[in-house]
Amino acid sequence: MSALAVRNLVKTYPNGVQALRGLDLDVPEGDFFALLGPNGAGKTTLIGIVTSLINKTSGEVRVFGHSIDTELAAAKSCIGVVPQELNINYWDSVENIVTTQAGFYGMTRRQAAQRAETCLKQLQLWDRRRDSGRSLSGGMKRRLMIARALMHEPRLLVLDEPTAGVDIEIRRSMWQFLREINRSGTTIILTTHYLEEAENLCRQVAIIDHGRIIERDRMSNVLRKLHAEIFVLSLREPLGAAPRLAGYEVSLVGDHEIEVVVTRQQDLNGVFAALTAAGIQVISMRNKANRLEELFLRLTAREPPTDGQR
Amino acid sequence: MSARTQAVALATLVRKECNRVFRIWLQTILPPAITTALYFLIFGNIIGRRVGQMGGVDYAQFIAPGLIMMQLITNSYGNVVSSFFSAKMQRHLEEMLVAPMANWVIVLGHTLGGVVRGLAVAAAVTVVALFFTRLQVANVLVTVSVIVLTAFVFSLGGLINAILAKNFDDVSIIPSFVLAPLSYLGGVFYSVALLPEFARQLSLLNPILYMVNAFRYGMLGVSDVDLGVAYAVILGFAAVLFAICLVMIGRGTGIRT
Numbered sequence: 001m002s003a004l005a006v007r008n009l010v011k012t013y014p015n016g017v018q019a020l021r022g023l024d025l026d027v028p029e030g031d032f033f034a035l036l037g038p039n040g041a042g043k044t045t046l047i048g049i050v051t052s053l054i055n056k057t058s059g060e061v062r063v064f065g066h067s068i069d070t071e072l073a074a075a076k077s078c079i080g081v082v083p084q085e086l087n088i089n090y091w092d093s094v095e096n097i098v099t100t101q102a103g104f105y106g107m108t109r110r111q112a113a114q115r116a117e118t119c120l121k122q123l124q125l126w127d128r129r130r131d132s133g134r135s136l137s138g139g140m141k142r143r144l145m146i147a148r149a150l151m152h153e154p155r156l157l158v159l160d161e162p163t164a165g166v167d168i169e170i171r172r173s174m175w176q177f178l179r180e181i182n183r184s185g186t187t188i189i190l191t192t193h194y195l196e197e198a199e200n201l202c203r204q205v206a207i208i209d210h211g212r213i214i215e216r217d218r219m220s221n222v223l224r225k226l227h228a229e230i231f232v233l234s235l236r237e238p239l240g241a242a243p244r245l246a247g248y249e250v251s252l253v254g255d256h257e258i259e260v261v262v263t264r265q266q267d268l269n270g271v272f273a274a275l276t277a278a279g280i281q282v283i284s285m286r287n288k289a290n291r292l293e294e295l296f297l298r299l300t301a302r303e304p305p306t307d308g309q310r
Numbered sequence: 311m312s313a314r315t316q317a318v319a320l321a322t323l324v325r326k327e328c329n330r331v332f333r334i335w336l337q338t339i340l341p342p343a344i345t346t347a348l349y350f351l352i353f354g355n356i357i358g359r360r361v362g363q364m365g366g367v368d369y370a371q372f373i374a375p376g377l378i379m380m381q382l383i384t385n386s387y388g389n390v391v392s393s394f395f396s397a398k399m400q401r402h403l404e405e406m407l408v409a410p411m412a413n414w415v416i417v418l419g420h421t422l423g424g425v426v427r428g429l430a431v432a433a434a435v436t437v438v439a440l441f442f443t444r445l446q447v448a449n450v451l452v453t454v455s456v457i458v459l460t461a462f463v464f465s466l467g468g469l470i471n472a473i474l475a476k477n478f479d480d481v482s483i484i485p486s487f488v489l490a491p492l493s494y495l496g497g498v499f500y501s502v503a504l505l506p507e508f509a510r511q512l513s514l515l516n517p518i519l520y521m522v523n524a525f526r527y528g529m530l531g532v533s534d535v536d537l538g539v540a541y542a543v544i545l546g547f548a549a550v551l552f553a554i555c556l557v558m559i560g561r562g563t564g565i566r567t
Binding site for chain 1: 321323326333405407408409410411412
């Protein structure tokens with residue numbers, strides 16, 4: 001059975017913006033699924049409709065077979081959601097926030113208190129249980145939203161950019177936690193801007209753009225399409241023109257900077273060997289865009305963003 | 311969800327609303343008690359002594375039920391507006407919207423929170439009133455049913471306001487420009503029998519007049535309106551406003567995109 005089945009989903013906002021244009025998607029039960037796409041592609045609208053925060057224009061959505069049109073309560077019972085925007089009651093205590101949410105799903109106070117201890121300990125918030133939501137750091141607020149979403153033990157956990165603004169150490173501990181939840185049988189749908197996150201966690205990926213799924217495959221297959229990366233090299237001495245490096249595409253982007261395209265069949269050693277032979281010294285190097293941006297650009301055939309647009 | 315789980319969800323929401331009311335009692339309970347003390351001091355004692363009797367009782371005694379009702383109305387309305395609108399603005403209303411709670415649970419839970427605030431304020435105001443005048447309860451059933459139903463009606467009104475509100479101006483317009491004038495002109499400080507015929511007939515269009523007078527009847531045994539008509543008005547408003555709230559929450563008006 002599909003954890004999530006979406007058919008011909010359309011959403012047109014009152015201002016005329018068509019966020020979803022006949023979107024179809026299936027997420028198998030037990031999967032760790034990445035939903036990727038550029039800003040404004042329709043990811044948050046899709047999640048909003050699945051979690052009933054946004055009314056759809058037309059189409060069909062089923063959660064573990066329950067239609068959101070005819071069995072909304074059953075569908076909602078299966079879902080836990082961690083939205084992109086912080087949406088906790090800042091004046092309430094951490095413990096109250098999670099137990100109140102559990103009560104909304106029909107858990108008694110005793111059940112909720114026991115479950116709260118488990119969830120808050122798992123997300124390293126137990127020591128802060130008496131503190132108000134506003135006193136938590138950004139990372140803690142994110143973890144609190146995950147704990148809240150897990151209180152009723154959902155079969156499908158939807159995470160919309162859960163690690164945005166979270167430092168790398170906490171991000172990695174959250175990844176570990178999410179892997180464990182997934183291993184215990186919870187299906188997870190993750191939207192993220194960090195390709196590293198999707199690569200690390202997800203087995204399947206769908207890429208959404210302009211309200212449609214433009215790619216749906218195993219993560220490994222999609223990543224193979226990333227066959228080239230662009231590196232920006234800073235040079236010690238200024239150059240008047242782009243140097244000729246046999247087999248590499250090179251362009252001059254400033255007096256002291258060149259861009260080099262390196263395909264999967266090539267390597268950086270060749271670039272440095274050619275530069276050394278030409279007497280050009282490199283003082284630093286960086287990726288022009290992150291890999292996710294490149295992936296989007298390739299799949300959506302868009303012009304690369306300029307630095308000012310990023 | 312089963313009836314039992316809906317009941318748990320309702321109890322959770324009511325508890326959450328009540329916790330809010332009593333956590334910030336300095337903002338929710340105390341101010342109306344102080345305002346009422348000032349009303350009694352000025353209108354009940356200083357001016358009231360010159361007025362003498364109204365409706366067959368001392369003026370301070372006459373205005374006591376009206377003042378209790380006025381604070382009940384303002385606070386039950388204000389509680390739901392404030393709670394629901396801030397939940398909408400801070401987005402933690404989504405906690406309820408993603409949960410499998412029935413629409414009637416969301417409506418009733420918030421409304422009961424307003425009723426609790428209204429009754430808590432009414433109790434505080436009654437205690438204040440006892441320092442200035444002698445109070446009695448002529449008919450317990452009428453007194454209790456009218457005060458609870460009135461708080462229910464205005465809590466529903468507050469919920470509709472909060473659902474439709476898009477900014478903070480929207481939540482202050484109705485209390486300032488509709489509720490306050492209707493309360494002051496609803497027979498709190500005077501008997502409509504004293505008004506010229508045209509003004510008296512106009513006053514009969516004011517629903518608050520029926521609530522104040524029905525409550526006054528419960529406490530003092532005197533009223534400017536027929537008790538049956540007053541109950542019909544209160545119950546009619548309760549039924550219509552509850553239905554409107556259910557339809558709005560069901561459609562996602564003002565709360566879903």
